[in-house]
Amino acid sequence: MTAASYDSPVVLDRRAGPYGEVVLRRHGPLLQIIANGCFLMDTSDGRSERLLVDAAAAALDGRPAPKVLIGGLGVGFSLAHASADPRWGRITVVERERAVIDWHRDGPLAEISAGALADPRTEIVDADLLTYVNETSDTFDALCLDIDNGPDWTVTADNEGLYAPSGLAACARLLTPGGVLAVWSAQPSPEFEGTLWNAGFRQVRTEEVPVARGVPDAVHLGVRPG
Known part of the structure; x- marks a missing residue:
């Protein structure tokens, strides 16, 4: 492989979905997801996605077999990390892009998530997260949401509703008493x-993950009162 070809992203799949175009590409050793021409995420790190899951688990104070909802499958770091932790009970992942689900089940992203998808605790729901939280009758001990770029800048305008008071009220309705909401953000x-x-929400706090350049990634946490 020449240096020029190594440095140039290679498109592996391109789909036109209900929310616009999504692209999976490989850039050297990295897999990248692009939505409507805007970079969303890649497989370069995963620290903040793992923190999203770990911070939620820590806030539950040893609750046995807690049920967790992961909002957004992405490149699969959060799901894989939750599946590697035997403390979690049922693991439900809501992902609205069918292409992303396919890339994990039958495509290149299976290298990250194959074990987690085979975990009997794991359920993948093909749905828009905001629609799901407004319509489901299920409840969870933790919601770990990694949707778009966070509350301050969304690629898809519809995602703004998740971070609004009405969206947070819907999230609180899904949580058991003392349950935790963890929200990933590209910046505090x-x-x-x-x-x-x-x-x-109570016990609201923010944990940061420093990055090589720019502002840190962040996980915002809040607990539903008991």
Whole structure:
């Protein structure tokens, strides 16, 4: 492989979905997901996605076999990390892009998630997350949401509703008493912390993951009162 070909992204799949175009490409050793021409995520790190799951688990204080909802399958880091932890009970993943699900089941992203998808605790739901949280009758001990780029900048305008008071109220309805909401963000958002407090969550805090350049990734946490 020449240096030029190694440095140039190679498109592995391109799909036109209900929310626009999604692309999976390989750039050297990395797999990348692009939505409507905007970079979303790649397989370069995964620290903040793993923190999303671990911080939620820690906030549950040893609750036995907690049920977790992971919002957004992405490149699969959060799912794989949850599946590697025997403390979790049922693991439900809601993903609205059929292409992303296919890339995990039958495509290149299976290298990250194959074991987790084979885990009998895992369920994949093909649905829009905001629709799901508004319509499901199920409840969870933890919601780990990694949708778009976080509350301050969304690639898809419809995703803004998840971070609004109405979306957070729907999330709170899904949580068991003392359950935890963990929200991934591409940058810390003091304003979103205030929104969590105003929506009735308690023990609101933000954990940061430094990155090589730019602002840190963040996980915002809030607990539904018991």
